Amino acid sequence: MLASHKVNGANGSPDPVLQRSLRFTPPNITASRGLYLTLENGQEVLDATSGAAVACLGHGNERVRDAVVRQMDKLSYCHSFMFATPSGDELGKLVIDSTGGRMSKAVFVSSGSEAVEAAMKLARQYYLEVSPPQPQRIHFIARKGSYHGTTLGGLSLGGHVSRRAPFEPVLMQHISHVEACNEYRGKREGESTEAFVQRLAQELDDEFQRVGPETVCAFVAEPVVGAALGCVPSVPGYFTAMKAVCDKYGALLILDEVMSGMGRTGTLHAWEQENVVPDLQTIGKGLGGGFQPIAGLLVGHRVVDALDKGTGAFVHGHTYQAHPVACAAAAEVQRIVKEQDLMANVTRQGKYLEKLLREGLEDHPNVGNIRGRGLFWGIEFVRDKATKQPFDPKQAIAMRIHETALTPAYSITLYPGSGTADYGRAGDHVLLAPPYTVTAADVEAIADRTVRVVRDVLGGV
Template identity: 60%
Template sequence: MSFEAKANTAPTMTSAVLHRDTRFVPKKAVGGKGSYLLLEDGTKFLDSTGGAAVSCLGHGHEQVAQAIMEQFKKVEYCHTAFFGTEASEELARLLVDSTGGKLSKLFVVSSGSEAVEAALKLARQYFLELPTPQPQRTRFIARKPSYHGTTLGALAAGGHVLRRQPFEPILSQNTSHVSPCYAYRGKKDGESDADYVARLADELDAEFQRVGPATVCAFIAEPVVGAALGCVPAVPGYFAAMKSVCAKHGALFILDEVMSGMGRCGTLHAWEQEGVVPDLQTIGKALGGGYAPVSGLLISDKVVQVIDKGTGAFRHGQTYQGHPVSCAAALAVQRVIAEENLLENVRVMGKYLEERLRGALGGMKYVGDIRGKGLFWGIEFVKDKETKEPFDPKTALAFKIQETGLKSEFGISLYGCTGTVDGIRGDHVIISPAYNTTKEEIDIIVDTTAKVLGEVFAQV
């Protein structure tokens, strides 16, 4: 059956699925090829966000599908307490080698939240297994209004008010939060990048002192902040300064690259552009490109050696860790990225996307800031450009933009998020197309986004 022929009738109005909104049954996707999804109502939908920055190769990539089928024919599952697999070994070797050996082991799980959970637990265990154990290290420092995942541990590490709010009474209280590196709102008038970095480093150092430097396991941050702030990169020198503060107090340095890593920002690892190497690095989303649920934790040899010379066992495990089909999918995706030189395309098309976004949207009344790296771009909306005042949350602006983009006359994904300013107020959308996108597709994305914003802003 052809891609176009798969379209069906209108969406079913009842469902046994607990959808994200219990009062709304989404349209079904019935096919996908390249940057497009075909919906059941016949809409050919341009997946300009790759879901949530996931589909880095687009949809229906034959080479990846073939690799998955071949793995199914070999072995579809085995428990890692008993056996290893060729797929997991090859994936680990590829990723460790991609860091130049700076990170020496890979732990594979199924989602970004799980990878963050593993990172937090391994950071704690590291201090318990040092030659002179430091059991008093039980705390973490993260940033406002960060988002590191939706499980209880990862949610507690994050600082996003709206996401945390319903579960606040059952979240761990061992994480405190400092300011993000958010130049659009955080940098003072006339302040240089160096002075801004120094101020943020002083704030982090002061937080270490406040909670007790010897009680902190690690500082965790996203190199380019994804859903919480909308593709906000740090100013030059920021992460080197943050790592120095961690080193001063003997804490680990964790980078959460679940959304911004695996090529999304133009290098395979976002930290390659920051002049730092993390002790622990979470990866996901573009790791497997959506072809299978997969994420991972890359671990520095410093941490590995401490565990190896201690108990020799990470006190953490999951049924589907190192799943062979997920590993085979991720391995195939990463090989395609390398073979087709797609990181170069991310850089080239990323510059073109930036130029087009700034040219087409920068002058719009309610567009406050356009920022990002590679093929990872955010657009922040403000009620007043001079004061940077956000819209009232009751306006639900980001949601309206996302929903308008889904209309058949537009057929485009704009990943809308709220809480940009303080975890409650503020709206932005993310655009994150596939790594093999073309100039023609980017033109469609930008031109259609401009039309969507025009319609929504006319109502505002």
């Protein structure tokens, strides 16, 4: 395994940083360029996951660096309660324009978890602002196997059992979960796509009825479930049906596109492929490409109009909201994505990546499913392909593949996940989410290394 037992920091003294694990320390990165990360031992690693599906332009983009420097020369920080900045205004215009005017306003924060918290609060406030007010609306319905962040609100919305378990006593109580739209594991034998969608829509309708439809603020979902389930896309017609249920009971539709949005799945907004427009939308990773911490909440006209006719203010705020340097970086990222027509490249190279992954792995007895959209692909592993039986969680298959992939023989990042089969412990997958700038040669290298490491690891289990 690449990670080493943690005793001391890099200089031999006790490490003052609380890493994600006290048992192991990750290797240090000393340089980066394009798709490659250079480790302190000189090893070059192909970043096939863009970190956590973040570095959409790769590493070391000079245009973004120069935009950051220019902004810092003008202004590094101001409080958004007191001042606005041209970089924030410009980013807001770029993002709202990218929706074709179907969304109305943007709020920029520092993480996806913050964006989800803002969405929950604004959904609640919306019902206090409408006429007549509906203060009884305090409930949210989300989905099993979802991930919406690590703050208590986001974790409460999320449906990943093992992530929630230590904190269950302090999580929000007015949240419930329905089944995910997971065609591989949720669709019954012989069931048509239309029948599958209708069954899920009926389940959502039943949940509204169970909790009291007049109490529900919103239904919250990821258009393509990322880390929790491994790039699981919705089936055609699913979100149209879910939106119809929300409309039936006057609830909002919140789409969490922190991971799947801002171009990752082949359109700038994942909902463009779903034939729906959300009332609230969270964005994050692809917004700023990792050059600065930034995420956002996009607000639909319905919600803005209610605030405008009511108090005229969103009761919310952060110290680093609309941070001028982060906004400048993100604005430059979005200009590059548009000018270089990177959505066309995401679609083109995504289809090529899918083709190579299927050619290399689809016939493997322990590869249960390959799924995704654009440059967002997941590979799910099973012990038995016919029954879809997962591996024993003690075998830690996804983590073994991840750690093996980082060794010099492969030198590639593969993002691991577990709980794929039961929303908590059993089931393994890895994600691939390369930068939007990848070439055909890059895709071939990614597919070759991925196929080799998967076959080598699974050949020993």
